[in-house]
Amino acid sequence: MSNMENRRIILNARPVGVPGAEFFSIDTAPVDDLSAGQFLIKNMYLSVDPAMRGWANDAPNYSPPVPVGDVMRAFAVGEIVASENLDYAVGELVAGVFGWQRFAISDGSNIMRRIACDDLSPTLALGVLGLNGITAYFGLLDVCNPQSGETVIVSTSAGAVGSCVGQIAKIQGCKAVGITGGPEKIALCLNEFGYDAAIDYKNASDINAEISAACPDGVNCYFDNTCGPISDAVFEHLALGARITVCGTASLQEWETIPQGPRIHRQLMVNRARMTGFLVLDYNARYMEAVDQLAIWVRSGQISSREHILDGMDHAPGAIEMLYRGENTGKLLIKVD
């Protein structure tokens, strides 16, 4: 293996909040030899996910922070190119936490799932058939439990998770209302993702009035990816018995000092609403249940997804910032060169 060159994106300083390109460097390194039980993955596509902000920061979170000097933690899909593990064969495609690098050595513990070589693109395993779709699936169906005829509102509604939430809501017979930024994403929500209404938070003269018009009977389910002013507006329109999935806080630049906002206790109380923090990793044992159903919907055309592919690892250092600025249209991926 020593003749193979790895290319790696290194976290070289500890950011607070969204890490810009200056927090990363690119280096090359030889690929280590495999020990017994290990196998070598050649990454094809690297994922860019909101959770990477948390992994880079040194704040209470789901996972320990990425050590400064290490390869940036990330999801990826790749092909097994060498193996000392009988369970993983050369030529298999796999998705998992392989890091922002060209080559990754695995013992199987960081594998999320194997990818069937079928009609569907392996990149989908990082998006609608990966954690994004699984997040949408369980975060909406399991936590919010939407009923036919109810109104479901989604923030970052054109994003990798949000677009899937809206389409699952429609499949469940709900009215789906999206909140996103800019006319291009509004058009995507309405024309490609099937939302009944979409609100442009960047250009709304009165977001409260727009939510009110789109949700005349109130909001039964809110899939919250943003927190911040968008959530504050949605909370003014909760229906009795509303369910809120707290899936992300994209609008908060940092949380080392906890940001201030309206206290929501009274809105929860008056509406007997339920607000639940959600982490897809808790559903680990049930991933394939979601993937199998999502694949059916993708094949039938009931779920559509977009990918935004950056060509080459040189784009990686600025990619998290790009994601938080909302400049991507569709699941943000990096094609490994």
Added chain:
Amino acid sequence: MSNMENRRIILNARPVGVPGAEFFSIDTAPVDDLSAGQFLIKNMYLSVDPAMRGWANDAPNYSPPVPVGDVMRAFAVGEIVASENLDYAVGELVAGVFGWQRFAISDGSNIMRRIACDDLSPTLALGVLGLNGITAYFGLLDVCNPQSGETVIVSTSAGAVGSCVGQIAKIQGCKAVGITGGPEKIALCLNEFGYDAAIDYKNASDINAEISAACPDGVNCYFDNTCGPISDAVFEHLALGARITVCGTASLQEWETIPQGPRIHRQLMVNRARMTGFLVLDYNARYMEAVDQLAIWVRSGQISSREHILDGMDHAPGAIEMLYRGENTGKLLIKVD
């Protein structure tokens, strides 16, 4: 009936926030004649409840505001002294929404329950065997679902609801931690209500450190009656999978402008915690399930309760303010003179 004089506490102006004595006046009026289906209740005790702030205010709430000029809405217990209703006999004791007045005419629709003439005081039907106890019962057991060995923390822990929550938590095999104000209430929590620890928020030098010491494994269940800085501190100590019942917002002086505070989305998310607004009225069909169990615990001595009885209706106008200042020890009642 026209020879009987009613004495009434009238809401004579619309308050914002906690209504002081100046928002009420006391008058006398003749008692109307009964129509078919009606009966006359002579109130024995009037209740003073945190919810009365909401009833007096003109803000979104569970119930329409009490019209200015009307008798203040309130729970009470009384005896039926005349009846044109075959279902309600003279001599029966009843609890319900009879208002802050000496006499109330009912058609049965405002009856909460009949009170058995047994060994237990009828005043308990306004406290531990009334909505306070029922609130504690369902708000803790149904919403938080505490498990043996878990830590349950309660704000306003010496109050009519809170003291009952703590004792039910102990019966469930939990560690019960109270938060209350002042040494007298701390002593009540520890010596009478069986809390394992009690934190004096008025005199704590560092409430965070005290919560941390009392809840080394974090807070599994939080029964929140206060919102505000007390809740902010508790939220710093949530355990994974914590459940929060939002039952009251006693620490907020008013909510016509929504008060600001730390955004809690991230704490809910990281801990996969669930926060649920609770209103006891939703459990209307199950009240007697709670009352029957609570009466067993009261008789066995497993649940103790305190009453703070003000002697005479002249005390009523200032009673809500007194409650919100936390000056009562035990369920606040007014004995009708």
